[in-house]
Each structure stands twice: as structure tokens, then as C-alpha cells.
Amino acid sequence: VRVIYMKKKATTIDVARKAGVSQTTVSRVLNGYSHIKEETREAVLKAIEELEFSPNEIARSMVKQKTRTIGVILGDISNPFYAEAANIIITNAREKNYDVFISDTDYCYDAFDKNIRTMIGNRVDGVLIAAIYKKESSINELFKYKIPVMFFNVLPHGKEHNYIIANNKRGSDLAVKHLKDLGHTKISMLSYPSKYPSYYLRYQGFLESMKKYMLPIDEDVLFKGGYIYEEIYPFVKEALKRSDAPTCFITTTDQQAIAVMDSVKKLGFNVPKDISIVGFGNIELSSHPYFELTTVSIQKKTMVQLALEKLILLVEDDQQEPIQIVLEPELIIRKTTSTRRKKSI
Amino acid sequence: VRVIYMKKKATTIDVARKAGVSQTTVSRVLNGYSHIKEETREAVLKAIEELEFSPNEIARSMVKQKTRTIGVILGDISNPFYAEAANIIITNAREKNYDVFISDTDYCYDAFDKNIRTMIGNRVDGVLIAAIYKKESSINELFKYKIPVMFFNVLPHGKEHNYIIANNKRGSDLAVKHLKDLGHTKISMLSYPSKYPSYYLRYQGFLESMKKYMLPIDEDVLFKGGYIYEEIYPFVKEALKRSDAPTCFITTTDQQAIAVMDSVKKLGFNVPKDISIVGFGNIELSSHPYFELTTVSIQKKTMVQLALEKLILLVEDDQQEPIQIVLEPELIIRKTTSTRRKKSI
DNA sequence: CTGTTAGCGCGTTCAC
DNA sequence: GTGAACGCGCTAACAG
Numbered sequence: 273v274r275v276i277y278m279k280k281k282a283t284t285i286d287v288a289r290k291a292g293v294s295q296t297t298v299s300r301v302l303n304g305y306s307h308i309k310e311e312t313r314e315a316v317l318k319a320i321e322e323l324e325f326s327p328n329e330i331a332r333s334m335v336k337q338k339t340r341t342i343g344v345i346l347g348d349i350s351n352p353f354y355a356e357a358a359n360i361i362i363t364n365a366r367e368k369n370y371d372v373f374i375s376d377t378d379y380c381y382d383a384f385d386k387n388i389r390t391m392i393g394n395r396v397d398g399v400l401i402a403a404i405y406k407k408e409s410s411i412n413e414l415f416k417y418k419i420p421v422m423f424f425n426v427l428p429h430g431k432e433h434n435y436i437i438a439n440n441k442r443g444s445d446l447a448v449k450h451l452k453d454l455g456h457t458k459i460s461m462l463s464y465p466s467k468y469p470s471y472y473l474r475y476q477g478f479l480e481s482m483k484k485y486m487l488p489i490d491e492d493v494l495f496k497g498g499y500i501y502e503e504i505y506p507f508v509k510e511a512l513k514r515s516d517a518p519t520c521f522i523t524t525t526d527q528q529a530i531a532v533m534d535s536v537k538k539l540g541f542n543v544p545k546d547i548s549i550v551g552f553g554n555i556e557l558s559s560h561p562y563f564e565l566t567t568v569s570i571q572k573k574t575m576v577q578l579a580l581e582k583l584i585l586l587v588e589d590d591q592q593e594p595i596q597i598v599l600e601p602e603l604i605i606r607k608t609t610s611t612r613r614k615k616s617i
Numbered sequence: 618v619r620v621i622y623m624k625k626k627a628t629t630i631d632v633a634r635k636a637g638v639s640q641t642t643v644s645r646v647l648n649g650y651s652h653i654k655e656e657t658r659e660a661v662l663k664a665i666e667e668l669e670f671s672p673n674e675i676a677r678s679m680v681k682q683k684t685r686t687i688g689v690i691l692g693d694i695s696n697p698f699y700a701e702a703a704n705i706i707i708t709n710a711r712e713k714n715y716d717v718f719i720s721d722t723d724y725c726y727d728a729f730d731k732n733i734r735t736m737i738g739n740r741v742d743g744v745l746i747a748a749i750y751k752k753e754s755s756i757n758e759l760f761k762y763k764i765p766v767m768f769f770n771v772l773p774h775g776k777e778h779n780y781i782i783a784n785n786k787r788g789s790d791l792a793v794k795h796l797k798d799l800g801h802t803k804i805s806m807l808s809y810p811s812k813y814p815s816y817y818l819r820y821q822g823f824l825e826s827m828k829k830y831m832l833p834i835d836e837d838v839l840f841k842g843g844y845i846y847e848e849i850y851p852f853v854k855e856a857l858k859r860s861d862a863p864t865c866f867i868t869t870t871d872q873q874a875i876a877v878m879d880s881v882k883k884l885g886f887n888v889p890k891d892i893s894i895v896g897f898g899n900i901e902l903s904s905h906p907y908f909e910l911t912t913v914s915i916q917k918k919t920m921v922q923l924a925l926e927k928l929i930l931l932v933e934d935d936q937q938e939p940i941q942i943v944l945e946p947e948l949i950i951r952k953t954t955s956t957r958r959k960k961s962i
Numbered sequence: 963c964t965g966t967t968a969g970c971g972c973g974t975t976c977a978c
Numbered sequence: 979g980t981g982a983a984c985g986c987g988c989t990a991a992c993a994g
Contacts, residue, residue, distance in 0.1 A: 281762060283971055294981045299973055307979060324761055329738040330679050331971035334986050339675065348704065350901075355700035359693065362721055366728065371735060374719050376707055383711065390716060393674040416669055417626055501906050534907050556695075561846050562879050562907070628987055639965045644989060652963055676987035680970050966993075977982085 282323035290319035302327055333395070341371040342583065343391035345384065347403035349376040352555050353572070357402060357424075360576045368584060370397075377403055385410040392417055398587040400579055404428055420586035422595070424579035425570075427469055434586065436579045436597040438570035440470050441477030443601035447522045447550040447568055448481035450603055455612035456548060460493035460511050460518035462504065462528045471524050474552060478522060493518050499527040501534065508535035512547075519612050520548035526558045529565055533608065544610035554604055564607035571599045627668035635664035647672055678740070686716040687928065688736035690729065692748035694721040697900050698917070702747060702769075705921045713929060715742075722748055730755040737762055743932040745924055749773055765931035767940070769924035770915075772814055779931065781924045781942040783915035785815050786822030788946035792867045792895040792913055793826035795948055800957035801893060805838035805856050805863035807849065807873045819869050819897060838863050844872040846879065853880035857892075864957050865893035871903045874910055878953065889955035899949055909952035916944045 284302070288295040293312055300308055301316040319325075333339040344361055346354040358374055365372045373396055375387040384403070388410040391399055398420040404411070411428070414421050423435040451459055459482070463475035482489045493511045497503045511518055521536075523529040529551030536547050543549060544566075551558055551567035558565035582595045629647070633640040638657055645653060646661040664670070678684040689706055691699040703719055710717045718741055720732040729748070733755040736744055743765040749756070756773070759766050768780040796804055804827070808820035827834045838856045842848045856863055866881075868874040874896030881892050888894060889911075896903055896912035903910035927940045 284973095285971080295972080296974085296981055297979085300980085303973080309979065312979085326734070326737050326758075326762070328679075328740060328971050329735075330675055330684065330740055331986090332973075334673075334675050334679055334971080334988095335973045337986070349694070349707065350697070350701045350704040352695070352697070352700070355697075355703075356695045358700075358703075358719075359695040359721060359723075362694065362719070363723060366720075366731065371718070371739070372720075373716070374703075374707070375711075375717075376704060378704075378708060386711065389671070390674075392671050394716070395673060395675055413671075417671070530907070557902075562875070630987080640987090641966080641989085642964060644987095645964085648989080654963065657964085673987050676970090677989075678970095679972095679987080680989045682970070964994085966991105968989105968991085970988090970990105972986090973984105975982105975984085978980085 281328075282325040283328070284325075286323055287316060287319045287325050290323060291315040337395075339371075339395050339397055340369060341373050341394070341396045342580070342587075343373045343387075343394075343396035343399040344375070345387055345391075345399065345401045345403055346374065346376045348378055349374065352557065353553065354402065356556070356572065357576045360573060361400065361580055364577055364580050370584065379403070388413055392419065398422065398583045400424065400583055402426060420583060422579050422583040422586065424575055425470065425572075432594055434582065434595040436575050436582070436595070436599065437470065438575065438599045438601050440473035440570075440601075441480065443552060443568040443570065444474050444477030444522070445481040445484075446601060446603040447552070448478060448485060448487070450550065450566075450605070450609065451520050451522070451548060452485050452487065454548065454609060456520045457487055457612075458490070458493075458516060458518040458520075459487060460490075460495070460521045462495040462497075462507070462521060462523040462532065464498060464524040464528070465496060467498075467524075474524050490516075490518075499525055499531060501531045504528065504531040505535040505538070508532055509539060512536070512539055512541065519546075520550070520609070522550050522552075524552055526551035526553045526555045526565060526567055529567065529608075530557070530563060533563065533565070544608050546613060548609040548612075550609060558604075559606070566606045566609040567604050569602045569604050571602065575599055626673075627670040628673070629670075631668055632661060632664045632670050635668060636660040682740075684716075684740050684742055685714060686718050686739070686741045687925070687932075688718045688732075688739075688741035688744040689720070690732055690736075690744065690746045690748055691719065691721045693723055694719065697902070698898070699747065701901065701917065702921045705918060706745065706925055709922055709925050715929065722750075724748070726750045733758055737764065743767065743928045745769065745928055747771060765928060767924050767928040767931065769920055770815065770917075777939055779927065779940040781920050781927070781940075781944065782815065783920065783944045783946050785818035785915075785946070786825065788897060788913040788915065789819050789822030789867070790826040790829075791946060791948040792897070793823060793830060793832070795895065795911075795950070795954065796865050796867070796893060797830050797832065799865075799893065799954060801865045802832055802957075803835070803838075803861060803863040803865075804832060805835075805840070805866045807840040807842075807852070807866060807868040807877065809843060809869040809873070810841060812843075812869075816869050823867060835861075835863075844870055844876060846876045849873065849876040850880040850883070853877055854884060857881070857884055857886065864891075865895070865954070867895050867897075869897055871896040871898045871900045871910060871912055874912065874953075875902070875908055878908065878910070889953050891958060893954040893957075895948075895954060903949075904951070911951045911954040912949050914947045914949050916947065920944055 284295045284298040287298045377384040402425045461478050465472040465475045495507045521532050551565045554567045554569035629640045629643040632643045722729040746768050747770045806823045810817040810820045840852045866877050896910045899912045899914035
């Protein structure tokens with residue numbers, strides 16, 4: 273194959289020369305300016321075609337001082353929650369003619385910090401954030417530069433932020449009430465309070481609801497950890513060995529619920545006949561025929577779509593009231609919960 | 618909260634004025650140029666700090682004619698394969714100081730086309746592609762603009778492309794050989810030839826290996842479809858009803874394998890005692906304690922890392938030979954395969 | 963070691 | 979309707 277040295281990318285000036293007009297006119301055609309004689313417009317269009325001209329968005333961004341790019345900061349894009357969020361954002365942004373600049377922090381503060389700086393450097397028009405860290409200093413950088421920021425799924429400390437989150441406490445309440453209504457009284461909770469503020473709220477909500485319904489909170493069947501099978505199995509085993517074993521489990525995430533289900537089955541119990549399980553999050557996997565998990569949905573799709581939509585509003589109209597939305601969760605009843613069995617296990 | 622009108626973002630000129638030097642000097646400090654008097658450097662650094670200056674990457678890209686941005690085109694970022702790929706790319710690119718511009722096509726040609734144009738418009742330095750479509754015209758646009766392109770996991774038609782793919786046929790061979798060595802002779806294949814070229818090759822590889830090992834290919838237990846449980850269950854049911862029922866299944870994707878496993882178990886058989894199953898892809902889920910799937914790994918991580926690395930090479934050194942790498946797959950033996958049981962089912 | 967000058971490619975006055 | 983001139987913020991010659 274011969275190496276063909278291609279001409280450099282054509283510019284508006286090249287197009288102008290070819291069409292025999294000024295560069296300004298080319299720009300006007302490109303931007304759909306109306307008062308142009310039909311024949312000059314056609315000449316310009318023809319030259320654009322022939323030169324394979326593609327407008328340089330970099331230059332355009334520079335002069336317009338707008339990039340039509342939204343930055344998105346996620347925890348870890350290989351986590352299904354964030355991946356689905358990314359998908360929704362990319363699709364919706366494309367419709368509104370915005371580009372999306374995604375970065376994941378891999379739960380590491382340095383990366384988070386670097387991402388923020390990259391976004392500032394690249395002059396994104398706005399930033400969507402779904403992962404925050406204790407040291408939030410670099411978020412302040414965004415505010416310094418007056419870049420609109422919208423949080424979703426996480427609630428930062430300051431009260432003047434824009435955010436869309438789920439009512440996590442209410443979600444736990446739905447789960448507890450559902451189990452109570454099915455006749456369960458001994459409920460085990462798998463919490464994960466240290467991971468994110470939202471997880472902490474699920475835990476808090478659980479405690480509050482248990483009190484509200486006057487159900488006993490048994491510290492011995494309260495798990496505080498992660499979602500790794502190797503941690504969860506021993507906990508479940510111990511819990512079910514007890515004379516006053518729980519008849520059901522509430523978890524902080526669907527991943528935990530799946531691990532619980534696996535453990536329960538491995539220990540020879542039937543779900544939901546012997547043991548009921550309620551997850552939290554309604555990840556895609558939870559509806560898999562293998563699991564059919566009863567779980568609390570946090571309306572992820574609505575949340576993400578709304579977050580993008582509102583951010584674009586902030587970007588395009590700077591004078592806006594802070595946007596603060598709390599979405600109500602919903603209980604998705606599938607096949608892992610049933611009425612409490614009579615005899616204890 | 619009072620509305621504070623912030624000064625506009627500082628530029629190198631503002632920094633220069635504040636530090637009492639020329640704008641060029643500021644630029645030199647920014648770029649780590651060496652021959653600068655220590656005290657002027659410090660003065661500049663101080664001014665940068667005080668003005669909260671952040672270099673405008675847009676302007677920098679414009680003059681350097683490089684964006685240090687790699688475009689990535691994926692099928693659907695909420696698919697775990699692509700999500701994991703995205704994660705690897707973002708992480709590795711960050712180390713090399715490149716930004717990543719991700720777009721997913723949602724398997725839709727128009728979106729693919731639009732993504733390519735966006736990438737060209739934004740003047741990415743190179744493009745990584747893991748999803749292609751029959752009408753590839755827009756890929757040619759990239760070539761016109763001399764933008765280096767690296768394919769991974771998919772093999773486009775032209776022979777002069779750069780690509781890194783897995784040896785899919787060899788993967789099927791590993792699966793067939795493994796089952797043959799365990800004593801199986803009646804093997805059912807769940808293919809999905811129409812989806813991607815790589816899936817077609819897995820199917821082809823299966824046929825070739827069966828011939829090579831002189832095993833009978835039974836068209837009646839050859840599934841050609843998707844990975845939806847509702848399609849797979851009836852197939853498995855029919856297959857296992859037969860007098861000469863297969864004793865094992867090979868699938869094109871792990872998702873299919875999981876659906877098969879579920880079906881087999883629902884039909885009252887034990888995996889792997891009664892029926893063996895081999896997946897393809899080694900997605901994260903396949904190692905889940907619930908599944909423990911024996912599967913063919915296509916070395917995704919190596920593939921993705923190498924793709925990025927080689928693309929950056931192409932970007933930074935234009936004169937390069939085409940890069941064409943075929944990775945050898947590996948059989949991951951977990952818990953869904955065992956020796957063929959004696960009595961037929 | 964540092965400053966001057968000239969663009970990078972485009973949109974935007976302001977004239978005509 | 980159209981064009982000339984300017985500037986967005988920065989790097990890259992070329993002087994000194």
C-alpha cells in the first residue's frame with residue numbers, strides 16, 4: 273500500500289477560498305445564519321463537501337467559551353450501577369447535542385482530584401458527580417471556576433449544592449414494613465454504613481423503622497461489612513444457627529442480598545419458604561431468573577435523567593435556584609419474600 | 618448566601634502581569650522549560666497560585682494540534698464486557714496522561730456515525746473501536762483525517778487495519794477438547810453467529826474442532842439465537858428430552874452458559890454431575906460462587922491494555938507498521954464440567 | 963535567560 | 979448580504 277500524504281485538515285479559510293467568499297460567510301453557513309443568498313450558500317456547501325471539511329470544535333469552543341461538554345465523575349464504571357448511569361447520560365446528552373466526558377475514580381481520592389482538574393482544564397460546561405470523598409477540597413475548585421455542579425445519588429455536606437438523591441431511609445422503611453406485614457418479627461440487617469453516606473442512611477432508616485414498628489433490634493444479627501461472599505457466608509451461618517434465628521434478611525445492596533441468598537441456600541434453607549430476603553438498589557441482575565430478588569428500587573433512571581436535564585438548565589441559564597430533589601423509592605416485590613413460616617428453624 | 622461575582626478565569630497574561638514577566642515566560646514555567654531563573658519561576662508560581670490559574674487545555678490543544686485525548690467507541694457501556702474495557706482504558710490512559718472520550722453506540726448505526734463525527738470534530742488523537750457495523754463508511758472518515766485507529770475484539774474487513782483480537786476458533790477448540798478429554802461425545806452448541814464476527818468464528822471453530830476430533834455434529838442440538846432465558850430454556854428442555862441427549866453444552870457467551878445452567882437445573886439435572894457446561898468470555902459474573910463456570914477466557918485485560926498502548930504508539934510516532942495481534946485464549950476450569958456419567962439420562 | 967511576534971481555526975463585531 | 983479585522987488563550991519560532 274502506497275503511503276499517501278494527505279493534505280492537512282481543511283479550515284474555514286480553505287473553504288472560503290475555494291468558494292470564492294470570505295471566511296466569515298463560511299462561518300455563517302456553518303451556523304445556519306439566515307440572510308445568505310442561496311447561491312453563495314450552495315457554493316460554500318459544495319466547497320465543504322469537496323474539501324472534506326469538518327469544523328474544528330476545539331477552535332469553536334475557544335471562541336464561544338463553551339464546550340458543550342458535560343463532565344461525569346463516577347466511582348467505578350465497571351460497577352453496574354455506574355455503568356448504567358453512564359449509558360443513560362451518554363444517550364440523553366447526545367439528544368441534546370452535548371458531549372460527555374466520563375471519568376471514574378476507582379474509589380481513589382487522587383484520581384478524583386485529577387479528574388476534577390482535567391475537567392476544569394478542558395473547560396467542561398458542567399459536571400455531574402456520583403461519587404464523593406471525605407476530603408472534598410477539589411470539588412471547591414469547580415465552584416471557584418463557577419462551573420455548575422449537580423450531584424446525584426450522593427449528598428454532599430453543604431446545603432447550597434444541587435442534588436438529586438433517593439430517600440434512602442424511606443427505602444429501608446418500605447423493606448421493614450413489607451416484612452412486618454408478612455408476619456416477620458426477627459429481621460437481620462446487613463448494613464455497610466462506612467461505604468457511602470447513602471448506605472449509612474439505609475442503615476439508619478432500618479433502625480428507625482424497627483423502632484417505629486416496635487420490632488426488636490438484635491445487635492447479634494446486625495452485619496456491618498461489605499458484599500464479599502467470604503464475609504457474608506459466615507455471618508449468615510452463625511445467624512441461622514441461633515435459637516432465635518432471624519426469619520429474614522434486609523441488605524444494603526443487591527450484591528449483598530445475592531450473597532445472602534447463596535449462603536442461605538448452601539445452608540440448606542429454602543428462599544422464600546424458610547427465609548425471606550429483601551435487597552436494595554434493584555440492579556439489573558436482581559431481576560435475573562436465577563435470583564428474582566425482592567428489592568427496593570431507587571428510581572435510578574429517573575434520577576440520572578433528571579440530573580442531566582437539570583444540569584443543562586443550570587449551564588444554559590446561569591441564574592437558577594439551587595435544585596434539590598429527593599426521589600421516593602419503590603418496593604419491587606419478586607420471589608424472595610413470603611409469609612413467615614410457623615415453626616422456627 | 619450572597620452571590621459573589623467571580624472574576625473571569627485567569628489567563629497566562631493575567632499571571633504574567635501579576636508576576637511582572639512576559640506571557641511567554643509563564644508558558645515556559647507551565648511547561649517545565651529548564652532555563653529559567655529560579656526567582657522568576659517562583660514569582661510566576663506564586664502568581665498562578667494567587668490567581669487560581671488553571672491552564673486552558675482547549676487553547677493548548679489548538680496550538681499544539683494535539684488533544685491528548687483518545688476516543689473510544691463501545692457497543693453499550695452497560696454491557697459488562699464494555700464497561701470493564703472502559704474501566705481499563707480510563708485507568709491506563711490516565712497514567713499516560715491521556716484523556717478518554719467514551720461513546721457507546723447502543724448498537725445503533727446512526728449513533729455510531731455521529732460518534733465518529735464528534736470524535737473528528739473534537740480532534741481526538743486516536744480512536745479505539747470495539748464495535749463495528751456493516752456499513753463502515755464513517756470509519757473511513759477517520760482514515761481520511763489520518764486519525765490512527767485501533768480495533769480490539771473485532772476484526773474489520775480491510776487487511777491493512779490495526780487490530781488486537783482473540784483467537785476465537787482456538788477458544789472453541791479448547792472447549793471441545795476439554796469435553797472430549799472428559800469422555801463426552803455428544804456436545805450441544807449454543808451459537809449466536811449473526812451477532813458479531815467473533816461469535817461467528819466461535820461457531821466455526823466449534824464445527825471444525827468437532828470434525829477434527831471426529832465427534833458427531835448433531836444439527837438438532839445446535840442452537841442459533843441469543844442469550845435470553847426464554848429462548849434458551851425451551852431449547853435445553855427439548856435437547857435433554859431426546860433419547861440421544863447431549864451430555865454437555867458449549868456456549869458462545871457466558872450469559873448463554875448461565876441461562877443454560879439455570880435451565881438444566883430447573884429441569885432437575887445436576888451440574889456438573891449429569892451435565893457439563895463450558896462458557897465463553899470469562900465475564901466477572903462467571904466466577905461468582907453461584908456459577909463457578911468453566912469457560913474460555915479471551916484475555917480481555919491484556920487485549921484492552923495492549924490496544925491502548927499500541928494506539929498511543931501510533932499516535933506519537935506516525936510511521937509505524939500496521940499492528941495486528943492475535944491473542945491466544947485460555948481455558949478456565951471451574952466447577953461446571955466433569956467426566957461424562959456412565960448411564961444415559 | 964527572557965521578551966516580541968506570529969499564528970492555531972473559528973465566531974463576532976462593525977462597517978459597507 | 980457580505981467582508982475586514984479582531985480576539986479567544988496558548989505555544990513556537992526568533993531575537994536579543
